[in-house]
Amino acid sequence: MRKEWPLWEVFVRSKNGLEHRHFGSLHAADAEMALENARDVYTRRNEGVSIWVVESKHITASNPADNGEMFEPAQSKVYRHPTFYNLPDEVKHM
Amino acid sequence: MSEKEIKNLEEIFEARIARDEKIEPKDWMPEKYRQTHIRQISQHAHSEIVGMLPEGNWITRAPSLRRKAALLAKVQDEAGHGLYLYAACETLGISREELYEQLHSGKAKYSSIFNYPTVTWADIGAIGWLVDGAAIINQVPLCNTSFGPYARAMVRVCKEESFHQRQGYEIMLTLCKGTPEQKAMAQDALNRWWWPSLMMFGPTDAESTHTEQSMKWKLKRKTNDELRQQFIDQTVPQAEILGITVPDPDLKWNEETGHYDFGEIDWEEFWQVVKGHGPCNKERMKARVGAWEEGEWVRDAAMAHAKKQQEKKVAKAS
Amino acid sequence: MEQQHLYNYILGIADNNLILGQRLGELCGHGPNLETDIALTNIALDLFGQVRSYYQYAAQILGEGATEDDVAFLRKEREYRNVLLVEQPNTHFGYVIGRQFLFDVFHYLFIEQLQHSNDETLSAIAKKAIKEVSYHKRFSGDWIKRLGDGTKESQAKMQEAIDALWPYTQELFEMNAFEKEALENQVGVNLPELKEAYDEQVGQVLQEATLKIPENPYFHKGGKEGIHTEHMGYLLSDLQYMQRTYPNMNW
Numbered sequence: 001m002r003k004e005w006p007l008w009e010v011f012v013r014s015k016n017g018l019e020h021r022h023f024g025s026l027h028a029a030d031a032e033m034a035l036e037n038a039r040d041v042y043t044r045r046n047e048g049v050s051i052w053v054v055e056s057k058h059i060t061a062s063n064p065a066d067n068g069e070m071f072e073p074a075q076s077k078v079y080r081h082p083t084f085y086n087l088p089d090e091v092k093h094m
Numbered sequence: 095m096s097e098k099e100i101k102n103l104e105e106i107f108e109a110r111i112a113r114d115e116k117i118e119p120k121d122w123m124p125e126k127y128r129q130t131h132i133r134q135i136s137q138h139a140h141s142e143i144v145g146m147l148p149e150g151n152w153i154t155r156a157p158s159l160r161r162k163a164a165l166l167a168k169v170q171d172e173a174g175h176g177l178y179l180y181a182a183c184e185t186l187g188i189s190r191e192e193l194y195e196q197l198h199s200g201k202a203k204y205s206s207i208f209n210y211p212t213v214t215w216a217d218i219g220a221i222g223w224l225v226d227g228a229a230i231i232n233q234v235p236l237c238n239t240s241f242g243p244y245a246r247a248m249v250r251v252c253k254e255e256s257f258h259q260r261q262g263y264e265i266m267l268t269l270c271k272g273t274p275e276q277k278a279m280a281q282d283a284l285n286r287w288w289w290p291s292l293m294m295f296g297p298t299d300a301e302s303t304h305t306e307q308s309m310k311w312k313l314k315r316k317t318n319d320e321l322r323q324q325f326i327d328q329t330v331p332q333a334e335i336l337g338i339t340v341p342d343p344d345l346k347w348n349e350e351t352g353h354y355d356f357g358e359i360d361w362e363e364f365w366q367v368v369k370g371h372g373p374c375n376k377e378r379m380k381a382r383v384g385a386w387e388e389g390e391w392v393r394d395a396a397m398a399h400a401k402k403q404q405e406k407k408v409a410k411a412s
Numbered sequence: 413m414e415q416q417h418l419y420n421y422i423l424g425i426a427d428n429n430l431i432l433g434q435r436l437g438e439l440c441g442h443g444p445n446l447e448t449d450i451a452l453t454n455i456a457l458d459l460f461g462q463v464r465s466y467y468q469y470a471a472q473i474l475g476e477g478a479t480e481d482d483v484a485f486l487r488k489e490r491e492y493r494n495v496l497l498v499e500q501p502n503t504h505f506g507y508v509i510g511r512q513f514l515f516d517v518f519h520y521l522f523i524e525q526l527q528h529s530n531d532e533t534l535s536a537i538a539k540k541a542i543k544e545v546s547y548h549k550r551f552s553g554d555w556i557k558r559l560g561d562g563t564k565e566s567q568a569k570m571q572e573a574i575d576a577l578w579p580y581t582q583e584l585f586e587m588n589a590f591e592k593e594a595l596e597n598q599v600g601v602n603l604p605e606l607k608e609a610y611d612e613q614v615g616q617v618l619q620e621a622t623l624k625i626p627e628n629p630y631f632h633k634g635g636k637e638g639i640h641t642e643h644m645g646y647l648l649s650d651l652q653y654m655q656r657t658y659p660n661m662n663w
Contacts, residue, residue, distance in 0.1 A: 003397055004191045025181040026447055029396035036551060037447040040454045041174055064121045150441035157654035157663035158481045163460045169440050170453040177446045215654055272661055389444025392505045395562025
């Protein structure tokens, strides 16, 4: 039996108003320990005001092999971007 | 996959790296790339945690409360850096436990510098100044290496490490400004740590086996000899400020090259230590294996407890 | 309150932190895994941070250019006033956690009250320390539960540690002359009054951890008067090594 503590992903909000960002991973036996470890490993220098931890196995990731069908179709939808539209120079802010 | 298909993928892969694109864990990668990265990242991680031991040796004996707290924080950082690096390595599909097994069985290597003993307090200063100084030179280019998790770990490591070298240099400076006895202690530490620090950059370019491939994958940006020269050029003036002498009679400034010339490194000693016969190889491994084995019941207990709690939760819900 | 007595009262608080921090420092690099190693070192750093505040205050009372390091390093064994509990060795991880927990619960209750000291410096130190200590208590309490209610082996080991350490807990609540004087002057904390909450909190965690409070009614004391266990001399040899070997130097 593999007894190694499972891997967790750590997300930290560095200050209120900002989103939680992926900071890294660590091992912990349970969620409470994952939070405590994350606090000591990733916020020793005042890096955070809020922590999320999630066991790595619960993350579903897209497959890079599918990147073509997943992401490339978005590249051609240039009309979603403001620069697609022509405006006369006189219109300064829009 | 046919050989031709693999070759094709490899070409695309190398082209991506050449374009400075990052490789992420789930991307296709040549097996050799994976193995090389597991080897290098884990070796780096092992160096961090074995590196805790020579400095940890002085935590209980640090001469002031301020120094004690700084040293504790530094050794703790090294544990953190080991952790970041193991985590980066794990994204390549190997567990931390397996990596530990490689370390404990002697299969994996770590930086030889940590096989030297810390015999006086000045050694803590010398390690921070020289060993961390050399490490920074080795590490900064890795912030741009091709494998994303490694590069990100290195960014964090380099950011945190900026205080380590200063911490060491400040210890040396205090000793050199102190009594003659203290200054002699500093000189003695420089004498003992200078050459092993130069060896940290690895064998000369002529002897180095991995350099070309590592350059291509951006595991390396400069050769061992270039980095070593950079370290010497940067460190010698710092020794002059301290007023202590680098233990190399052949060391002198070369106006023509704009670098310091230096004497012959004792490569026999280098290989002896690499092969496991340095002054502290056995003690270091004994300490690591001991901590791991003595901790087993603790790790198992935490898992068993977590499982019980989980079962209680499930029972409650149903 | 007489200054020399206040000085001794401060030592009675701070020496606990110093000696416990020293014990945790021994462990750095040898923990059961990296995450736990890092966490325990954080606790040690908190304790040393508090120690420096206390000793700086104590040094100020001593005057004549005394420093925090003089207070920390240059006393004789009989002049250290820490309780015996904190000097107990890191026999195994169960002892580390047991010692930490049995101290943390007391430390929290103590610091909570010290915030109300009419000595402004002590009150300020306590107000800063309370958040740190509150975290320590949570951390060590969680680990008591993991080890107690973990495997059969861990339960036995944790119980062994609690049995060995429990006899040192009574001393936490006994008042020496300085502590009594500090209390009378509203500088200090009423220790016996903390006992009920202590027993309740410790009892609750131990129960959750499937551990028993030992029935042995015999307790050890002496630390507060400077009479220590045999472990203390060795601990001080390390702690004081540099200052004793190279007196009167800056580091």
